[in-house]
Amino acid sequence: MKASDLMVKALEAEGVEYIFGIPGEENLDLLESLRNSSIKLILTRHEQGAGFMAATYGRLTGKVGVCLSTLGPGATNLVTPAAYAQLGAMPMLMITGQKPVKTSKQGRFQVIDVVDMMRPITKYTTQVVSGDRIPSVVREAFRIASEERPGAVHIELPEDIADEHTSAPLLAPSAVRRPIAEYKSIKAAVDMIEAAKSPVLLIGAGANRKLTSKMLREFVDKTGIPFITTQMGKGVLDETDKKFMGNTALSSGDFVHRVISRADLIINVGHDVVEKPPFFMEAGGQKVIHINFETAAVDPVYFPQLEVVGDIANSIWQINQSIDANCKWQLDFYSDVHDAYIEHKQASEDDDRFPVLPERMVKDVRSAMPKDGIVTLDNGVYKIWFARNYPAALRNTLLLDNALATMGAGLPSAMAAKLVYPERSVVTVCGDGGFMMNSQELETAVRLNLHIVVIILRDDAYGMIKWKQSNMGFNNYGLDYGNPDFVKYVESYGGKGWRIESAGELKSVLEKCLAEPAVHLIDLPVDYSLNDETLNVQIRDLSAKL
Incomplete structure (x- = not known):
């Protein structure tokens, strides 16, 4: 042929x-x-x-x-x-x-x-x-x-x-079974966990696999050990669980970092070095168990004392089969941190100021989305707020990029998600900068009759870099731009446009968009001016009191 x-x-x-x-x-x-x-x-x-x-x-x-x-x-x-x-x-x-x-x-x-x-x-x-x-x-x-x-x-x-002709036969895929961790490493992990005073489970990108999620659920249910997640580990376990201690969206100083600093053992599952380090090890400090498909890449801030190498789901299953769930771990402090984190998060979620604060926006998106709905993110400062404040109940229901962290991927990712899961609600949240890098794909979405909702967070600037520029003491220069009329823009492709003019409108408009099959675009003015006060001062001061 x-x-x-x-x-x-x-x-x-x-x-x-x-x-x-x-x-x-x-x-x-x-x-x-x-x-x-x-x-x-x-x-x-x-x-x-x-x-x-x-x-x-x-x-x-x-x-x-x-x-x-x-x-x-x-x-x-x-x-x-x-x-x-x-x-x-x-x-x-x-x-x-x-x-x-x-x-x-x-x-x-x-x-x-x-x-x-x-x-x-x-x-x-x-x-x-x-x-x-x-x-x-x-x-x-x-x-x-x-x-x-x-x-x-x-x-x-x-x-x-x-254009050549060939008679070469096809090759069938071979059956593959991944190697499993040896018994001695499993026993060593069990011994370390049982001997710990205040263990905590850290879930990274490599744990975002269906069977691994199931095994981790069984492990947490059996032991009661609390868990935290990296940005790309979100949703592996249900983050509405009271044993969820937070996401490592910030590099330090958040409530979740109080949990990390108090833990004497971190069970680090699926650690991936492409993500920003979720914690920093110090010589003579807490112990770390590395559970992954591959060995640890050691650097000055990551040098685990034990490596359990093999299929992750199988490793967790083996540990769970052997561990004594009646160990006298000291976990009360973790509950106090969880309550403080939830109290602070809720304090700003109903703020009515407009343009809308990112905390309010994240809360309203979460309220409107069903449990299995998929939110894809482009890249910008709002990603920190989603990682930190958006409780993902299921795997791959909050798709963010904490690896390359490129702009322009949010809209195409939502389109692919809708093709894979046509029965699910799909929303993409994009900054105005990232959206315009691939905004032409709106035509593709309309042509494919995809039912997706695009929320554009409009601040008329490359907001994250502008925030960094201010934090580092530079003058405001070179990061502001103009935007099209986004409502007319999506309508020109055959979609439907919505313009938000008060903080209270977003949730109801989003619910309408999710109910009506079409390509919808919501123009949402956003205010990032309090980011520095909230993320770099308020959260650090409050969490430091714990």
Whole structure:
């Protein structure tokens, strides 16, 4: 058969549902092969949007998301999504075109070394040099992308190779069982936990797996040990639980850091070094158990005393089977911290000032969203407020990026979430800066008849950098801009626009948007002026009293 047909059949054999992207001249053979395929092509308005959608598909499903671009400028537009998926541990395959490699009459026009370009930001990158190699190349790419730690892979399919004919057979996926931790390390972990006075469980990005979530739930229910989360560990356990002590959204000084400082043992599950350190170890201080798929990367602030290496869910299950739940741990202080954290959080959630405070905005979004509703975030200072104040009850119901922390991913992520879970409510919250970086994907969302809600937090500036600029003593310069009329903007694409003019309107408008299928956009003026007082002074002063 034609090599491009074999490529599509190999993708079908891997269970690919969607390919997100923008084809070019060099992809036309592959495009024709897709035309009669079970795979649905999702045509986007920018390759970056396609990459973010593919990465989010991988994040939500655990299966490899696939995106497509042409050569040269199309391929370079996938660099940011590649880094997004690689740092965020999201399984994603990028397929890019290329000029003919056997005979070419166009010289170097649009030709760059895409394989070498992708090498530092992927787990695997290769050029297909023969149609016969397609089955093994595709199988290897999917294997590497999805194995722990997941990430980005890349295949370049040149135009003349796609047009070849081949009789190579497909390769079936092999059965894989991850290694499990040895008994001695499990026993050592159990002994350390039972000997501790005030243990605490820390849940990181690597624990965000379905079976791991189940095992951790059983562990907390059996032992009563409280838990905290990193930003990308949110929702692994229900954060409305009274044993939830908070999220490490701030680097230090928050209520959750009082829990960390009081703990004599941190059970660190799924720690990922791409996230900002959730705590800082000191020589002679608290002990740390590292439970992960891989060994710990040791640095000056992280040097665990015990490493339990293997399948995380199995490790937690083994520990839970052996541990004595009747240990006399001293956990009363943690309850006091939890109550103080909730009291402070609630104090500002009903503030009526307008433009709206981020605390009020987060509370109203949480109130309007069902338990399984999905909120995706772009990147900005509001991410701290969502991480800290938005209790996620289920895995992957608050999608934020604490790895690459790129702007422009919020809207494409919401679109992918709605494709994966069409029955769920999906909202994306974007700063006006990040939204405009991929705002053209509104047309894609309308064309696909997706029911999503876009909340734009408008402050007419790159607000997070402006906040940092002020904190560091610099003059206000270079970060203010103008915006379009966002209501008219979304309406021009065929969506529906809403303009909020008082703090009390957001919740009711959001509920209307969630009830009416359409692409909705809410223009919400936001006030970040109290961030410094609240985050850097008030919270630190209050938590220091505990």
